[in-house]
Amino acid sequence: MAIRAVRGFKDILPEETGLWRRIETLAQGVFNSFGLKEIRIPILEKTEVFSRGIGEHTDIVEKEMYTFSDRKGASLSLRPEATAGLLRAVNEHKLYAKSPVLKLFTMGPMFRHERPQKGRLRQFYQIDVELLGTKAPLSDVEVIWMAWDIIRQLGLMDLRLEINSLGCPKCRPRYRDDLRTYLKGVFQDLCPDCQRRCNTNPLRVFDCKEKSCKKIMEKAPLIRQYLCPECADHLSKVLDFLEVLDIPFVINPYLVRGLDYYVRTTFEIVSPDLGAQSTVAAGGRYDGLLKDLGGPDLPGVGMAIGVDRLLLLLKRDEEAPSIDLFVAALGPMARKKVIPWMGILRRNGVRVQMSYEDKGLKSQLKQANRLGAHYVIILGEDEIAREKVIVRNMSTHDQQEVSISSIILALETFI
């Protein structure tokens, strides 16, 4: 039985890495234009970073983390998301002291022990952005803007931005209480799933697919009616800016994030073509988080793009891995002659390959063709005797002889 990769962990094969690179390069370009700096952080943290950051009673922390003890008994976890660890780093190095507003991005693998399905792996990749040190609505908008730009520039048009405000510690508790009261009143009429949700995550009841539950929830109180003046004002400013930017959005009053730290703005960018896991990017504001992690009371807003999901939406452009030149050497003499030439050409950026085996000309040309070589040079005993090399253009079938002494020069003009 051959060894397989761990469940939920995937190899990214050579045919896909080009696309990955394209996404990462594009994102870096966008971040650069927005003035962000890159930060690279460990994938392993003390478990505490996540339990305090994400929330002790979230699904992520309670049942999805890869947690284990190291040899000295310390509890460590593979990061299930980037924000908590990133803020730990900001705090540890007091990065906030250097400038009033910190704009950071990072990218890499995250780990959650969930049942794998389409768009959901146990090791998955995120591109993550965090803006720290400002409460301004425009910073929320910039975060959304970056996500939107990256996704649009990849050619994806069929996307929806959903946005909501979760209020703040001032106004949310009152809403939560009223919602609980309402749910208690209709508890008998809810489906079993929702009855369970009433205790674990009341806001999720809004997401239920059952018709009866949906009907009941139409009359439920909405957070929007409970927002304090500051939160309401914040939301309306965010929406205004989105309109100025011509980024279409729908307000989704049921939009909830699974992480405890979110306040005010939350958003998701969803695609209709992804199946059940339709969120391509998501984020929101988390003003109290840095303080909860033992740092100063700095506000922040951030987002993460699910790279694997983005990839599912992009067409595989299987561009032929073409090369510039294939060197067909016939016989040991010719090989020895030709190898130094390849060195010179490669140092000049020419993509050159040759056969590792001693093969016939036909087979070598076949290989050249398969590799998509634009030119082939042919060198055999005959040519060596005449001090000549054959240069063949694979698309026009033309070939001509060039003297050995001027071959490099000649090739550089060809290619």
Add this chain to the structure above:
RNA sequence: GUGGGCGUGGCUCAACGGUUAGAGCGUCGGGUUGUGGCCCCGAAGGCUGUGGGUUCGAUUCCCAUCGCUCACCCCA
């Protein structure tokens, strides 16, 4: 954690319970002893996921197990 679907050469898939498990693509070789793609011919490559059971006989039916996958849940 719960449920559905599916496991056959490298890939995509055939085979009413019945001879030696096939095809296309890909790979390699030949047709052209030194000239690619197209065409023609040929070859290699399978413990039919694994273990049990039913049967004269199982790729096919049943059970278990493992794996993949989709959905629930949850989330990027």
